[in-house]
Amino acid sequence: MNADIAVIGLAVMGQNLILNMNDNGFKVVAYNRTQEKVSTFLDGPAKGTNIIGATSLRDMVDKLATPRKVMLMVRAGAVVDDFIQQLLPLLEAGDIIIDGGNSNYPDTNRRVVELKAHGIRYVGAGVSGGEEGARFGPSIMPGGDAQAWPHVKPIFQGIAAKTDSGEACCDWVGADGAGHFVKMVHNGIEYGDMQLISEAYHFMKVGLGMDHQHMQQTFAQWNSTELDSYLVEITADILGYLEEDGSPLLEKILDSAGQKGTGKWTGINALDMGIPLTLITESVFSRCLSALKDEREAAAELFQNTPKAVDGDVAEWVDALRQALLASKIISYAQGFMLMRQASDESNWDLNYGNVALMWRGGCIIRSAFLGNIRDAYANDPELRFLGSDPYFKDILDNCQSAWRKVAAKAIEVGIPMPCMNAAITFLDGYTTARLPANMLQAQRDYFGAHTYERIDRERGEFFHTNWTGTGGDTASTTYDV
Ligand code: NBP
Numbered sequence: 001m002n003a004d005i006a007v008i009g010l011a012v013m014g015q016n017l018i019l020n021m022n023d024n025g026f027k028v029v030a031y032n033r034t035q036e037k038v039s040t041f042l043d044g045p046a047k048g049t050n051i052i053g054a055t056s057l058r059d060m061v062d063k064l065a066t067p068r069k070v071m072l073m074v075r076a077g078a079v080v081d082d083f084i085q086q087l088l089p090l091l092e093a094g095d096i097i098i099d100g101g102n103s104n105y106p107d108t109n110r111r112v113v114e115l116k117a118h119g120i121r122y123v124g125a126g127v128s129g130g131e132e133g134a135r136f137g138p139s140i141m142p143g144g145d146a147q148a149w150p151h152v153k154p155i156f157q158g159i160a161a162k163t164d165s166g167e168a169c170c171d172w173v174g175a176d177g178a179g180h181f182v183k184m185v186h187n188g189i190e191y192g193d194m195q196l197i198s199e200a201y202h203f204m205k206v207g208l209g210m211d212h213q214h215m216q217q218t219f220a221q222w223n224s225t226e227l228d229s230y231l232v233e234i235t236a237d238i239l240g241y242l243e244e245d246g247s248p249l250l251e252k253i254l255d256s257a258g259q260k261g262t263g264k265w266t267g268i269n270a271l272d273m274g275i276p277l278t279l280i281t282e283s284v285f286s287r288c289l290s291a292l293k294d295e296r297e298a299a300a301e302l303f304q305n306t307p308k309a310v311d312g313d314v315a316e317w318v319d320a321l322r323q324a325l326l327a328s329k330i331i332s333y334a335q336g337f338m339l340m341r342q343a344s345d346e347s348n349w350d351l352n353y354g355n356v357a358l359m360w361r362g363g364c365i366i367r368s369a370f371l372g373n374i375r376d377a378y379a380n381d382p383e384l385r386f387l388g389s390d391p392y393f394k395d396i397l398d399n400c401q402s403a404w405r406k407v408a409a410k411a412i413e414v415g416i417p418m419p420c421m422n423a424a425i426t427f428l429d430g431y432t433t434a435r436l437p438a439n440m441l442q443a444q445r446d447y448f449g450a451h452t453y454e455r456i457d458r459e460r461g462e463f464f465h466t467n468w469t470g471t472g473g474d475t476a477s478t479t480y481d482v
Pocket residue numbers: 008009010011012013014032033034037073074075076079082100101102103127128129130131
């Protein structure tokens with residue numbers, strides 16, 4: 001047999017990726033742990049296609065052309081390691097294993113090294129876009145053993161989403177777990193975007209008293225501005241969705257958010273790497289806070305917290321909100337790209353940030369017109385440290401600032417929680433403040449723990465300790481940062 005690729009895992013992502021590969025002329029072998037899912041798939045969605053099934057991993061491997069390409073679309077974690085162990089005796093040097101699931105990137109780092117020792121080329125590919133993306137064009141972020149890329153490239157770029165100018169939303173990201181790292185940051189940014197939109201909705205509903213039709217029209221209109229994006233588009237759809245009795249379904253959905261871990265991993269990595277990823281981290285905490293539903297209900301009663309109205313012209317507030325959302329979004333992406341730069345520097349991945357923006361331009365959940373501008377920003381200056389410094393984005397931040405502050409201040413005044421919009425403006429204020437009160441922090445640290453400080457009237461790198469009380473000693477603690 002001479003199939004191009006095998007896909008293991010026939011849940012929603014695997015099935016749709018296989019159908020997409022088939023549409024694009026690739027011959028695919030489908031395999032699943034629970035065998036009946038193979039026959040159900042072949043007799044159902046795959047009927048009449050060139051897709052073939054396998055009854056065992058041996059059968060699957062035998063049906064592949066060399067070098068064999070086996071893609072795992074299974075639950076992340078131990079299941080991936082189990083399949084790798086089962087595949088190893090069946091594959092030979094030069095064959096390729098691809099993990100297209102949401103694996104944590106340190107696992108991918110480890111697997112690339114372990115499999116290289118067996119002569120197997122391992123690829124960790126982030127796949128985004130959910131069911132529809134998988135079926136008709138996902139965003140794919142592959143990284144790992146670069147020798148695998150020429151073999152995988154035609155399939156991945158063939159099935160990936162395309163930008164308006166026809167570029168594939170898939171390119172080689174970098175070594176080790178770089179692909180899964182970039183996918184993780186993508187998901188973190190998705191958390192931030194979703195929370196920002198939810199905050200805008202909350203302000204409209206509670207503060208401005210807008211009805212669903214008005215909110216739906218507002219988001220639909222925003223979708224023809226710089227906010228043009230998949231998430232803004234589906235928000236308008238969600239707001240317009242009515243139940244049979246004519247009432248909006250949205251208001252019947254329990255306000256307790258779930259999460260599957262990628263936002264949390266992004267926050268953990270930011271803490272580990274010392275990057276102030278305040279907005280995405282707040283968005284994860286917002287989900288945690290929302291999940292404390294019973295406690296919140298009790299506290300709402302205890303504090304007699306009732307929604308408060310925002311006075312003033314609704315249309316003016318709506319436009320201020322649009323500006324606040326846009327500016328906050330810029331900060332969120334700026335922080336996400338700061339995190340990727342730090343990871344790239346630490347791991348020598350040499351990430352191409354413009355390419356990352358291009359990969360997210362289509363096919364994925366955070367796809368937006370805005371990502372085209374991010375791509376341009378990094379094309380103009382690949383060394384850009386802060387996205388907000390790019391002229392296009394700086395202009396928006398400058399122009400939106402007054403409205404953005406107005407919204408953030410009003411939300412605090414009337415008690416509407418907007419943690420991400422507020423985190424965003426606070427970040428910009430901190431990032432653009434030449435002298436922060438960290439001198440006080442350093443003095444305190446030295447006062448109680450002899451942690452030493454640097455002086456502005458001396459060279460950087462020279463550390464001082466003061467005996468602040470006259471009763472402490474002159475011995476300083478060792479100076480290091482963690
Ligand atoms: P799931 O994450 O639900 O995984 C289902 C697959 O994992 C099935 O093939 C199932 O086999 C297999 N599996 C499980 Br669960 N436990 C197993 C075990 N102990 N041994 C062997 N196989 C096992 O599927 P999905 O939602 O299609 O996602 C696939 C991957 O893609 C995941 O890593 C996911 O995080 C990622 N992803 C999902 C989305 C999305 O929108 N759903 C988007 C992007 C990425 P069985 O049929 O025998 O139980």
